[in-house]
Amino acid sequence: MKGELRMVLTSAESGPSDTRVRFSVVSALLAVVVMVAACSSGSSGSSSGGATVTGGTATLALPAGTTPDFIFPLVDGAHYSVANIEQFQRLMWRPLYLYGNNGKPTVNQASSLAETPVFSDNNTSVTITLKPYKWSDGQPVTSRDLTFLFNLLQANKANWAAYLPGDIPDNVKAVQVQNAQSFKLVLEHSVAPAWFQANQLSQLMPIPQHAWDRTSANGAVGDYDTTPTGAKAVYDFLISQAKQQTSYATNPLWQVVDGPWKLTDYRTDGYAAFVPNPTYSGSVKPKLTKFIEQPFTTEEAELNVLRSGGVDYGYLPQSDVSQAQALEGQGYTFSPWVSWGINYSPFNFANPTVGPIFKQLYFRQAMQMIIDQNGFVKNLFKGYGWPTNGPVPVKPDNPYVSSYVKSGPYKFNPTQAANTLKSHGWTIHPDAVSECTGDCGPGVAPGAKLEFSLIYASGDPIVSQEVQAWKSAAAQAGIRLDISGAPFNQVIADAAPCTPGQKCSWQIVYWGGGWLYGVNPYPVGDQQFQCGAGANFGSYCDNTNDANIKAVETQPGLDAMTKYEDYLSLQLPVLWIPYRPYQLSMIKKTLHGVDQSPILSLTPEDWSLTK
Template identity: 30%
Template structure:
C-alpha cells in the first residue's frame, strides 16, 4: 500500500497511513490485541471517570518530545481541536462521539486534561472509541497552521521533525519508500530495531520476489501465491489475523440508479447468495474466518451468541434458494440471459474493487459468480485504493464498493460512525431509526447485551454485505526475533507456525 500522509487527523484513515503515523506519534491510549488499554504503552497514565460517565480526567505520564520539550495536556487538547476544526471531513467523525459529544475540554495543569461530555455514556466505549483517537501533537509548532494548511502539508517531512514516538522520520519518497531511525529521546521502552524501512510496491508479486531475494526482511505472502510460499524457505513464518476488522461490500443507498439496494429483501438475498466457505477455501487458501455482521470474528471478544453459532456453521447463512425466493417476492422476475428485471430495470450494478490485492479481485470474481447464479448482474471496476476512497463521497456517482475495515481507533465495535445516520464512514448513507437506537444504546449501556442486539440486527438488515475475513502468512528473517517483530504492533495477533 502507498503512504501519502504523515499527520494525525487530516489523513485519509488508511491502515498504511495509520501505522506509519503511529511510529512517530504515540496515541494517548494504546489498545492491545486483547482489545483493552495497554497502560504500559500508553502516554496516558490513568483516567478518572465520574460516577455518571460524563467527566474524564486524563493523567499523562512524564513524556518528552524528541527536542526535549515535555508532552503536555495542551498538546493533547490541540489534537482534539484539530478534529473539531476538521469537522465533517474527519474520516472518523461520529465514532466514539468525536467530536460532537464533547461539551468541554479544559487543561487542568501540564499533565492533566479534563473532558466533559454532553451526556452519560458507556466509559469503555468512550475510552476505546473516543479517547483512542487522540494523539498529542506538537502544538507550539503547529499552531501557526490552520486545519486547511495542515491538510495541504500532510505529506511534508518538515512538519514531523519533532515527534514523541519510538521512531523519527529519516527519508520519505511517495510511492517508493519511507525510512525511520530510532528516536533516542523516546520516553517509552527503546525500539529494538535501530533502522526501519518500508518499501512500497505496485504489486503483490513484486513484494513476494523482494522477500524471496532478501530485499525485504519481513512481509506478507499474497494469498494467490500461497502455493509458492516454499520458495521463501529461508524465512520464519507466522500466521496473522490481519488485525481487528471485517470485510464488506458497501452499497450506495443514496444513488437513485441503484435504488433497489434500499430494499432489505434485495440486500438479504445478496447476503444469502455469498458462499463464504468457498471464498475462504478458494481465495484465502483456507486461511480465514466467516463473518456475518460488523463485529469481528477474530478475536470473538464481542461476538454475540447468535453470531458465534453462524460462524461455527456458516452453511446456515448460505442459501441461494432462499435468496431467489426473496428476490421473486420483491417483484424481481428472471429476464433475458437470466438477469432479473423489475418494472423494466435490470438488477445490475458496478462494484469498485481496490487494486491493492489480487486476493480482493479474486473475492470479487467469486461474488460475481455467486450473484449471477441468483439473477444479479454485477460488473467489476478495479481502481487504485486512494481513488476508491476519493470516490466514496456522499451522494457520489458510484454503485457499490469493496471495503476492508479495521477497527482502529474504534476498538469497541458499536457501529457509531459506520451505520448510524450521518456517520463519517457510513459511505452508503444507510439510515434506519432502529439501527440508530441500537447503536446509541450500545454506547450508553455497560451491559454487553446491548452490543449483541445491535450486531444481530445488523445481520438481519445487511446495511452492507458482509464478507469473510482473511488471515495472512507473514514471513520474517531469522535475524528478527518473533518478540522483536511483534513489539508495539497495534492490535494485530500473529502466532508462530511451522507452516511451510
C-alpha cells in the same frame, strides 16, 4: 487486505495496499501449498536460539504502491491511511491510548501516553493523567499539549478526517486542566467508558505546544491556539509544512517527538528510516539501532527482495503463496496478519431505479443466501479466511461478537433465495431475468426486473473469482448480475454516498476488502451504517439501528453491543462477504518480538535481532 483507514477501506488490488478511507484493503491471502496455521496473528519471530544482537537494523517491506506521505498528526481526508497514521506518525507521536496488544484489539497500556482514564459523575466526565513523558528536546509532555491539540481540533474540525459530528470534539463541554499532568473532560452527556476510551480518547495525540504553536517558520512561539483565528493560522502553517515532504527528516518541527522513534531519513518514494528517540520515556525502549520502511512499486519487486533475504519483515503476494514453504527453508516464518475488520458489499438504497427493491428486506435476504461464504473460504482463499456475518468481526477472538453473529443467520441456499423472492410477488426465471408480477413491496413497480449492475475492483484475481461465483449463484435464483471491473480508486469514487437531487447511477459495488476498525477499535458502525454518516456509501438509514448505535456509545457493558450487532446482522445494510488477512507475512527467524497488531500499528521498539 492491505490498506486500511480510520474507517479503513480495504482494496483488493495487488498486495498490501492502503486506502485513503480507512477501509481495510484486502490483499493477499491465497494459501495454496503451505499448510501452516491458517490465521495466526499474534507475536511472531524466530524460534531459533541464536545470540541476541546489540542494536542492528530491521527492514520492513511496505505494501506495493503504498507509502507514508503525510507527517502532521491532524490528518486531512486526502491522507487518512494506515500508512500515514498507524505505520508512520505513531512511531513518533503517541496517542493517549494505543490499541493493539498481543494480537488482540485491546489497549496497549504499557505503550500508551496516559494512565487508565477515570470516569465519574455518571460517566459525564473523565479525568486523564499523563505519564511522565518528555519531548525529545527535554521538555515535559503536559496538559498544555493536550489543550493545544484540542484547540486546533475545535477550530479546524471540518478538515480533520476523523471528525464525526457529535463525537470528539463536539461531545466535550469543557477541558479543565487540573495540573501539568492531569486534566478533566466534562462531557455533553453520559457515555459508555469502554467506547469513549477506544473510539474517542485514542484519537487524541498530544502535540508539542512549546514548539508548534506558531504561525510561521521564523515566528515566535505563542498562545495563538487559544483563539479560533489563531488556531486556524497555526493549523494552516503546520499543514503547509507537512506538504513539504523533502524536509520531513530535517524540519525542526518534526524532530520534536514523544514516541520511541525519530525520523532520520525520508524520501518522496516512501522510504523512511528511524532511529531511537534517546529521551523516550516509555517502559519499552527500542533495542534496534535503526528501523527502515522500504517501499516497493510492485509485489513482484518485493518478492524478489524477499527471496534474496533483503527484508526482515515482508509478505507474499497471494498468487505466490505456494512459495511460503521454500522461504521458510531460507529462514523465514510464515504468519498471516489478521486485521480487526469486516468485509462487505454495499447496495445503493438511493438509486432511483432499483433503490426501492434494495429497501425490501426479503430481497436482501435472498441476495445474502447466494453468497457462499464457506465455499469462498475453502476454495478461493484455501482456508485463509472466515465469514463476515455482521458488523462485528469474528476474528481475532474478542468479547464483542455475539453467538448469533458467530453462527450467521443466513446460509448459502440459492433455492431458498428463489423461493423467498417467489413468495413476495416475483416470477422466477432461473438463468434469466425474473420480474415482479405481484405485490413486491412498497415502491416496487409491476414489471420491475431482477437485473443489477455490480462494479468490482479489478486487479485481484481472487475478487474476480468471488464475483463470478456470486453471479453464477444469483442466476440460479433468477437474478442477473451484470458485472464489470474497474480500478479500486474508481470504484470508491463511483460509490460515493448520494445526496438529494444527485444522479446516483451505481447499484452494487464491491471493492474487495471491507472496513478496518483501526483507530476506532470499539466495533460500532457509526461511521458506515448510521444515517447520513460519511462512509455510509449506500445511504442505508434505519432509525432502530441509529438508536442501537447510540445505546452502544452511552450504555456501559456489552448488552447494547449485542442488541446492535444482532439487529444489523439480520437487517443486512450491506451484503456480508468473507474476510481475509491483511497480508501473508514472512518474518525472518532472526527477528523477535513482532506483534502483528489487528489495528495494523507497528511497535518496532519491541523487536530485537539474533544472529
